[in-house]
Amino acid sequence: MKLAMIGFGQAGGKVLDKFLEYDERTGSGIVRAAVAVNTAKADLMGLEHVDEDNRVLIGQSRVKGHGVGADNELGAEIAEEDVGEIQGAIDNIPVHEVDAFLLISALGGGTGSGGAPVLAKHLKRIYTEPVYGLGILPGKDEGGIYTLNAARSFQTFVHEVDNLLVFDNDAWRKAGESVAGGYDEINEEIATRFGILFGAGEIDGSDDVAESVVDSSEIINTLAGGGISTVGYASETVQQQDSGGLLSRFRGEDDMAGEDSASTTNRITSLVRKAALGRLTLPCEIDGSERALLVVAGPANYLNRKGIERGRKWLEEQTGSMEVRGGDYPVGDSDKVASVVLLSGVTNVPRIKELQGKAIEAQDNIEEIREESDENLKELVEDDQDELESLF
Numbered sequence: 001m002k003l004a005m006i007g008f009g010q011a012g013g014k015v016l017d018k019f020l021e022y023d024e025r026t027g028s029g030i031v032r033a034a035v036a037v038n039t040a041k042a043d044l045m046g047l048e049h050v051d052e053d054n055r056v057l058i059g060q061s062r063v064k065g066h067g068v069g070a071d072n073e074l075g076a077e078i079a080e081e082d083v084g085e086i087q088g089a090i091d092n093i094p095v096h097e098v099d100a101f102l103l104i105s106a107l108g109g110g111t112g113s114g115g116a117p118v119l120a121k122h123l124k125r126i127y128t129e130p131v132y133g134l135g136i137l138p139g140k141d142e143g144g145i146y147t148l149n150a151a152r153s154f155q156t157f158v159h160e161v162d163n164l165l166v167f168d169n170d171a172w173r174k175a176g177e178s179v180a181g182g183y184d185e186i187n188e189e190i191a192t193r194f195g196i197l198f199g200a201g202e203i204d205g206s207d208d209v210a211e212s213v214v215d216s217s218e219i220i221n222t223l224a225g226g227g228i229s230t231v232g233y234a235s236e237t238v239q240q241q242d243s244g245g246l247l248s249r250f251r252g253e254d255d256m257a258g259e260d261s262a263s264t265t266n267r268i269t270s271l272v273r274k275a276a277l278g279r280l281t282l283p284c285e286i287d288g289s290e291r292a293l294l295v296v297a298g299p300a301n302y303l304n305r306k307g308i309e310r311g312r313k314w315l316e317e318q319t320g321s322m323e324v325r326g327g328d329y330p331v332g333d334s335d336k337v338a339s340v341v342l343l344s345g346v347t348n349v350p351r352i353k354e355l356q357g358k359a360i361e362a363q364d365n366i367e368e369i370r371e372e373s374d375e376n377l378k379e380l381v382e383d384d385q386d387e388l389e390s391l392f
Contacts, residue, residue: 002029003032008115009043010067014183016036016104020049021191028195032094034049035050035089036050036056039065062077079114098129099216106136107135108142137170137282137351142169144366148362151356158227171279172189196233212328213327214325219293234338235336261306275340284351286346288346289319289321289345293344294308295326303330
C-alpha cells in the first residue's frame with residue numbers, strides 16, 4: 001500500500017522519520033511521500049530522514065517557531081490559519097500514485113493534537129483517497145493536561161478521519177526506561193507493526209509471489225466504516241542453512257514435506273493467536289470487532305495457505321465477525337515469520353473510558369484552580385478600603 005504520510009507535531013515527525021528509516025532498511029516502499037508539520041523549528045531541524053523541503057513550519061506569526069506549549073486549542077487555530085502553507089507541501093505529492101493519506105500525531109501534546117484533526121478535515125474535502133489517522137495516546141504518568149488534550153483530540157480526530165489507528169504509549173513504556181530511549185523503542189514498534197501491515201502486497205523485487213495476496217483494497221475495505229483500530233504482532237525466528245540461505249522446507253522427500261507442512265501450519269496458527277491475544281497497539285477485548293485483517297509475513301518456504309486459513313477462521317470465531325480477510329506477504333531475505341492482525345471497529349476499549357474519566361477530572365481541577373487563582377489575585381492586589389485608583 002502506497003501512503004502519503006504527514007507527521008504533525010513533535011511525536012508525529014519522529015514517528016514519520018522512523019517510518020522512512022524502516023522503509024529504507026526493508027525496501028518495503030510504503031512511504032510514497034512524507035511531510036512533517038510543526039510549530040517548533042527545533043523539532044523540525046532534529047529530523048534525519050524527512051527532506052528539508054518537506055518540513056513545514058507553521059504559526060510563525062503567533063509563536064515565532066517556539067511551539068504552542070501543549071495548548072491544543074492554539075494548535076488547532078494555527079492549523080486553520082496556515083492550512084494553505086501545509087497544502088503547498090502536499091501539492092508536491094503525486095497523489096495519483098498513493099492509495100491513502102496517513103496523518104501521524106501524538107494526541108496529548110499541542111501542535112499535532114490540535115492540528116491533525118483540522119488537516120484531516122481539510123484533506124477529506126479535497127481528495128477522494130482515504131484519510132487515516134495514527135493517534136498516539138500519552139502515558140498515565142504524563143500529567144493531567146496531556147490526558148485532557150488526548151481525550152479532546154481523540155474525540156475530534158476519530159470523526160474527521162476514515163479510520164483512527166491508535167497506539168497507547170502506556171501499554172508499551174517499560175519501568176525504569178529513559179524517556180528518549182523509551183520513545184525511540186516505541187517508535188520502532190510502531191514502524192514494524194504498521195510497516196508489515198501496509199507493506200503487504202507491495203513488490204520487493206524478489207521472485208517470491210504470495211499465494212493469497214493482501215493488497216491495498218483489502219486494507220481499505222477492512223478500515224472502511226470508520227471507528228477505531230488496533231494492531232497485534234507476533235514473530236518467530238526461523239532456522240537458516242549453514243550456507244547462508246534459508247532452509248527450503250518443501251524441497252525434500254514427500255514424507256518430509258508433509259511433516260514440514262504441518263509444522264509450518266502450526267507455527268502460523270500459533271503466531272496468529274499470539275498476535276491477537278498479546279499486546280495490541282491499543283489494548284482491548286477483541287470480541288465485537290467489526291472487521292479484521294490477517295497478514296503473515298516471512299520467507300515463502302515458511303508460509304502456507306492452510307495455516308493462514310486456520311488463523312483466519314480462528315479470528316472469525318474470536319471476533320464474531322464474518323468480515324475477516326487474510327493473506328501472506330513473502331519477504332525473501334527475512335529470518336523471521338511474523339503475524340500481524342488488524343482489528344477494526346473495536347468498541348470494548350477500557351483504556352479509552354479510563355482516559356475520558358481522568359480527562360474530566362483534570363478539566364474540573366484546572367477550572368477550579370483558575371477560579372481560585374482569580375480570587376486569590378483579587379484579594380492580593382485590591383486594597384481593603386478601595387482607596388486606590390487604577391491607571392486606566
